[in-house]
Amino acid sequence: xxxxxxxxxxxxxxxxxxxxxxxxYLIITIQSVIYMRAAKTAGRDIGMDKKTxxxxxxxxxxxxxxxxxxxxxxxxxxxxxxxxxxxxxxIGLVGSAATETTSATVxxxxxxxxxxxxxxxxxxxxxxxxxxxxxxxxxxxxxLIMTPILKRGGSKMERVNPEVMRLVPGAxxxxxxxxxxxxxxxxxxxxxxxxxxxxxxxxxxLYLSRFxxxxxxxxxxxxxxxxxxxxxxxxxxxxxxxx
Amino acid sequence: MTTQxxxxxxxxxxxxxxxxxxxxxxxxxxxxxxxxxxxxWMTDFDISFTMVLTAYLAVAxxxxxxxxxxxxSFFPVLGQAAMxxxxxxxxxxxxxxxxxxxxxxxxxxxxxxxxxxxVSVMAICGAAIVHVTSLLLFVxxxxxxxxxxxxxxxxxVAQTYILPAILGAVFVxxxxxVKQIRPTIFAILSSLLVLFVILPIFPALxxxxxxxAVLVTILASWFLRGTNGEARKPTAGA
Numbered sequence: 001x002x003x004x005x006x007x008x009x010x011x012x013x014x015x016x017x018x019x020x021x022x023x024x025y026l027i028i029t030i031q032s033v034i035y036m037r038a039a040k041t042a043g044r045d046i047g048m049d050k051k052t053x054x055x056x057x058x059x060x061x062x063x064x065x066x067x068x069x070x071x072x073x074x075x076x077x078x079x080x081x082x083x084x085x086x087x088x089x090x091i092g093l094v095g096s097a098a099t100e101t102t103s104a105t106v107x108x109x110x111x112x113x114x115x116x117x118x119x120x121x122x123x124x125x126x127x128x129x130x131x132x133x134x135x136x137x138x139x140x141x142x143x144l145i146m147t148p149i150l151k152r153g154g155s156k157m158e159r160v161n162p163e164v165m166r167l168v169p170g171a172x173x174x175x176x177x178x179x180x181x182x183x184x185x186x187x188x189x190x191x192x193x194x195x196x197x198x199x200x201x202x203x204x205x206l207y208l209s210r211f212x213x214x215x216x217x218x219x220x221x222x223x224x225x226x227x228x229x230x231x232x233x234x235x236x237x238x239x240x241x242x243x
Numbered sequence: 244m245t246t247q248x249x250x251x252x253x254x255x256x257x258x259x260x261x262x263x264x265x266x267x268x269x270x271x272x273x274x275x276x277x278x279x280x281x282x283x284w285m286t287d288f289d290i291s292f293t294m295v296l297t298a299y300l301a302v303a304x305x306x307x308x309x310x311x312x313x314x315x316s317f318f319p320v321l322g323q324a325a326m327x328x329x330x331x332x333x334x335x336x337x338x339x340x341x342x343x344x345x346x347x348x349x350x351x352x353x354x355x356x357x358x359x360x361x362v363s364v365m366a367i368c369g370a371a372i373v374h375v376t377s378l379l380l381f382v383x384x385x386x387x388x389x390x391x392x393x394x395x396x397x398x399x400v401a402q403t404y405i406l407p408a409i410l411g412a413v414f415v416x417x418x419x420x421v422k423q424i425r426p427t428i429f430a431i432l433s434s435l436l437v438l439f440v441i442l443p444i445f446p447a448l449x450x451x452x453x454x455x456a457v458l459v460t461i462l463a464s465w466f467l468r469g470t471n472g473e474a475r476k477p478t479a480g481a
Contacts, residue, residue: 045252060366063345094333130279169355172319174430175460198411
């Protein structure tokens with residue numbers, strides 16, 4: 001190992017980092033197993049059969065395929081600068097390709113280096129990786145601190161005014177996705193078209209699934225909408241005057 | 244079953260998921276901080292505490308506020324149990340919440356109801372398993388091969404347009420699941436207000452865009468909820 005070497009892979013493919021990455025994935029899996037068992041136990045007592053819960057699990061899994069594919073493509077693109085275990089850790093945990101590349105770039109700048117540039121040495125990588133991990137951890141810390149507080153607030157609110165708490169989750173859900181979608185519109189005309197095609201194609205598929213007896217389509221609709229709108233984006237981006 | 248059994252069942256669920264959610268999240272935090280520490284110790288590069296702190300502070304300037312604000316913004320959507328899943332795995336708006344919304348619509352339950360909560364946790368578990376397996380397989384094992392196979396133009400498009408491609412569909416899906424016309428309209432109006440009126444005037448609030456939109460949508464949906472929801476109370480002015 002050599003602090004000034006730019007061969008990140010020689011350093012970052014080490015067994016210790018691999019072990020850490022695998023440990024993280026194991027913990028996520030364990031958490032899911034515990035949660036599923038808790039949901040099945042509770043489901044029995046609130047009159048939800050196992051089949052419904054299994055359907056929920058399957059729908060969630062299928063619906064996440066489209067978004068996962070996109071995450072994978074971007075994660076793979078980061079392999080050159082971070083090597084496998086660091087990519088697995090940083091993309092597998094809270095954070096996104098955008099967050100992590102920005103963090104790494106900003107951290108590298110404090111050492112007069114740029115991400116993947118000629119000064120992106122093993123030493124810079126270690127410092128940047130440390131900064132990324134500390135930063136990612138902050139989301140976990142703030143979740144650990146805030147969740148119990150917010151939960152108490154929510155429960156109190158529910159006792160005082162249950163009507164409000166019936167309205168909050170739906171309204172919040174709509175608020176989140178409205179603001180995120182509309183925020184994409186001014187980015188570029190292709191972004192705007194992509195949002196519209198994605199929304200429209202989902203609406204058409206929901207219509208088909210509800211009124212034409214194609215209920216299986218509900219699970220696949222999100223993935224298909226992503227695929228369709230990305231295909232249009234691809235042609236507009238590479239083969240049109242809009243780009 | 245009685246309401247009491249149902250209440251006890253949900254309390255048990257909340258307790259188990261909260262305890263194990265916290266334990267698993269703390270364990271993840273530990274591993275993700277041990278990794279760079281171990282690396283620093285093993286490499287012997289003379290990396291000082293100051294170097295790491297300086298680098299982190301630069302990153303913190305960009306992301307620390309978000310790290311604090313995001314959990315608060317998403318709490319009303321996720322609820323306690325799913326918070327510990329979502330903020331561990333990440334990909335909340337682009338993967339986990341969409342998975343939960345799709346499942347709720349498939350099974351036909353409302354967000355925020357008991358059934359809705361269980362369905363959403365199960366759906367997020369499904370998404371988590373896909374997340375873990377797909378990353379291990381396609382990045383961990385086949386990563387370098389995939390890198391050679393996928394043309395750069397495709398990666399570029401996926402990277403640039405993935406968010407709009409997901410978000411448009413998820414908003415429509417959310418509207419179809421919640422099935423309430425007023426909150427849907429208020430969500431759009433609140434977002435326009437936040438993005439094109441409030442943020443241009445107070446650019447410092449940038450990190451709060453989601454929190455603000457959620458807050459304004461909730462307030463508007465409550466105060467302008469119309470008379471069919473609860474006729475006893477007179478509608479208050481917003």
